[in-house]
Amino acid sequence: MEVIIPKSVGFCHGVKKTLLLADKVIKDSKDLGIPCYCIGKLIHNPKVVSAFKEKGLNLISSVEEIHKDIKSALVLISAHGCANSVKKTITERGFEFTDGSCVNIRRTQKKILDALKHNRAVIVLGIEGHSETVTLMGTSEDDMNVFLVYDDISLKNVIQKIPDSKSVTVVCQTTFPPSLFEKYSSEIKLAIKDTEIVDSICNICIKRMNSYKKFASETDAVMVIGSKNSENTKNMASFLSDFNSNVYLIEDVSDLSDSNVKNELSRFKKVLLCSGTSTPLDEVLTVSDNLILV
Numbered sequence: 001m002e003v004i005i006p007k008s009v010g011f012c013h014g015v016k017k018t019l020l021l022a023d024k025v026i027k028d029s030k031d032l033g034i035p036c037y038c039i040g041k042l043i044h045n046p047k048v049v050s051a052f053k054e055k056g057l058n059l060i061s062s063v064e065e066i067h068k069d070i071k072s073a074l075v076l077i078s079a080h081g082c083a084n085s086v087k088k089t090i091t092e093r094g095f096e097f098t099d100g101s102c103v104n105i106r107r108t109q110k111k112i113l114d115a116l117k118h119n120r121a122v123i124v125l126g127i128e129g130h131s132e133t134v135t136l137m138g139t140s141e142d143d144m145n146v147f148l149v150y151d152d153i154s155l156k157n158v159i160q161k162i163p164d165s166k167s168v169t170v171v172c173q174t175t176f177p178p179s180l181f182e183k184y185s186s187e188i189k190l191a192i193k194d195t196e197i198v199d200s201i202c203n204i205c206i207k208r209m210n211s212y213k214k215f216a217s218e219t220d221a222v223m224v225i226g227s228k229n230s231e232n233t234k235n236m237a238s239f240l241s242d243f244n245s246n247v248y249l250i251e252d253v254s255d256l257s258d259s260n261v262k263n264e265l266s267r268f269k270k271v272l273l274c275s276g277t278s279t280p281l282d283e284v285l286t287v288s289d290n291l292i293l294v
């Protein structure tokens with residue numbers, strides 16, 4: 001089997017930076033003899049996350065999980081960021097934090113703060129409960145003027161709630177599905193006269209998807225490696241399915257050991273192998289080595 005691997009697979013710059021910071025936090029905590037924690041999942045890749053846990057990084061979902069007797073600790077904020085109130089709690093507990101959130105998410109947060117400062121309401125287009133959506137919604141304490149839209153019903157409700165006279169700024173989660181972003185922004189623009197649309201979808205994801213579509217249409221199958229919880233991985237699989245009818249989403253090489261998957265793959269002569277932005281290049285190469293043998 002021939003395997004095509006585009007140049008841009010592997011970690012994006014946001015994930016690379018977060019992991020470098022994680023290594024630094026672990027090293028500093030060892031030097032200082034104090035524990036270190038990461039608020040949130042660090043990144044969407046279970047193997048990478050468990051490697052960091054083994055190195056000494058404790059994963060927590062809230063500051064309250066740090067035992068009250070611990071007076072000194074280093075806290076890393078994960079790639080998806082966290083609400084402002086969480087940063088406040090970390091500081092109130094007397095802990096030092098390192099912000100590992102991606103610059104793209106911080107840019108969207110700045111847009112939210114600017115809009116609120118100018119008395120505009122903010123609509124966040126995001127997946128309900130996703131950690132980045134929680135971060136964006138919690139950017140400011142002025143949360144009365146920040147509204148979440150995640151589906152058609154919430155869109156209708158939010159439009160009804162915003163007074164006619166109010167100006168609105170629309171931002172979105174970096175991995176929000178582009179087709180939904182277009183649909184919801186157009187509907188908001190039609191309903192609210194003074195609407196500013198900020199396209200905050202991650203450019204890296206869009207560039208990767210667009211550069212893969214030619215390969216996808218020229219191969220027998222497409223395999224996307226990434227976590228099933230990762231929005232950019234799911235978006236990529238869904239986008240590429242418009243160009244190839246055999247798109248598979250796998251978490252890692254262990255998914256290839258299933259004999260049904262092997263049988264299915266043996267039909268193909270040429271496969272495009274690509275990844276979500278939290279998948280290490282090593283994992284892509286390992287899957288490639290195994291595919292060549294199918």
Ligand code: SF4
Pocket residue numbers: 012013014015079102103104105174202203204205232277
């Ligand atoms: S996918 Fe984009 S937004 Fe998410 S961490 Fe990577 S660069 Fe940042």
